Amino acid sequence: MSDDAPPADKPIPVNKTVSLGGLCDAIVFFALSCTWLGSLGRYGWLFDLLSHFRLHYVIVCALVLIYALIRRRTWLVLISLISVLWNAQIIHAFHQTSEVEGASGDKALRVMTFNVLTENKNQTAAITHVMQTDADIICLLEVDDSWRASLEPLRIKYPHHVEELSDVNFGIACYTRLPMKSSEVRRFTVWWLPTLVLNLDHLGRPLTFIGTHPMPPMGGQRAHEWRDQLSGIATLVSGLPGEVIVAGDLNATPWCEGMRLLRETGGLDFHSVDPVWPPTWGLKLPMMIPIDHVLTKRGLTIQKRTIGTETGSDHRSVTVEIRRSSQ
Structure with a gap:
């Protein structure tokens, strides 16, 4: 061996x-x-x-x-x-959804929507950016109690405001210099997320402004709630008289199903001279997409659309100039 x-x-x-x-x-x-x-x-x-x-x-x-x-x-x-x-x-199809011609000579209505990001460490820069934009209507998303003090300059500048400061990344606040007849907080799903509805006067005509922020459609249940909230808003808008503006972080690209519901059921559309496809979220990521929007109804045309600069949020602000159609 x-x-x-x-x-x-x-x-x-x-x-x-x-x-x-x-x-x-x-x-x-x-x-x-x-x-x-x-x-x-x-x-x-x-x-x-x-x-x-x-x-x-x-x-x-x-x-x-x-x-x-x-x-x-x-x-x-x-x-x-x-x-x-x-x-x-x-x-x-979303490069230009309205013609340049056909707008009235009225002063443009400036509307801003901005998801400031709850955990944004640079609140001062974000609010300074909002103040400098000097919009007539401002819709801020993801504002919680930690933003309360930072929002004070907006409360001073704008005579009318409605705030729902939430601790779950879905707080919302609207500020306007337009005369406000009334306001309400609507909640469309079991998640009880706030949507602000402001009844305003725009150059002698009634204007309804709706600011909203549905949850991201990630997963079956969340996607169901996202769709229900957008469907609820579309149904609300379909029954409203007068001019309507819907703005916010919709967690929806122009070509997704939720946006289709808003446009077809609610009668809303972008009505924008400028393209609405440039990304507004994730600009530091490879998966950047356009999910912050302003839509209008009944003769309101967006003559200019501007995406803001970086101020600590993962979103960029969207500011539009809206005019009435001359027809």
């Missing part, structure tokens, strides 16, 4: 490399799948979640098109080209 130890079993070599072609094919499948599944938003929350990233799909599908041309895959060239055009036309 030998004293030598038996030789150790040698490990079987495993090829752990992934071919570049296989990786590209996986990216191709993912990009094209998201493009088309995102068009089925009305059939499920996950499909609708995919719809928010049309800007990204244009870029990725264009890269897929280049890849397909290099690899000379005719069928992939055709599918990727259709996907690029499909996403591009969806975005282009």
Whole structure:
């Protein structure tokens, strides 16, 4: 019997490399799948979640098109080209939703919506930005009790204000220099999130301003509540007389299902000369998307739309100038 130890079993070599072609094919499948599944938003929350990233799909599908041309895959060239055009036309539909002509000579009504971010460490910069904008109506989101002192300059400057300071990132406050006839807090879902409804006078005509902030549609239950809140607002707006403005962090891109409900059921639309697709949230992230909006109804046209600078929030403010149609 030998004293030598038996030789150790040698490990079987495993090829752990992934071919570049296989990786590209996986990216191709993912990009094209998201493009088309995102068009089925009305059939499920996950499909609708995919719809928010049309800007990204244009870029990725264009890269897929280049890849397909290099690899000379005719069928992939055709599918990727259709996907690029499909996403591009969806975005282009919101490039200009109103004409420059046809506005009255009335002074423009300036409206600002801004999610200031509850845990924003630079409250002074955020409020300074709001004050300098000098809007006629201001809607601030995610204001809680820690913002109470910082909001004092707005209370002094604006004769009318309504505040619902919440501790769960869904506080909301509105300030206006327009005459206010009445105001109320509406809650559309079991989460009891506040929506502010202000009944104002705009150059001798009644104007209803609605500021809201539904929760992000992440997960089945939250997506259901998000859709219910937007549906509730749409139903409310459909029965309102006079001019209407809805503004806020809607957690909705222009091409998602929730926005479709607002536009079709509520009769709202962007009515904007400027494009409404530039991102307003996550500008430091690769998944930046446009979710802060102002929509109007009954002859109100947005003649100018401006995205604010960085002031400590993960959102940028949106300020619009609204005029009545001359017709």
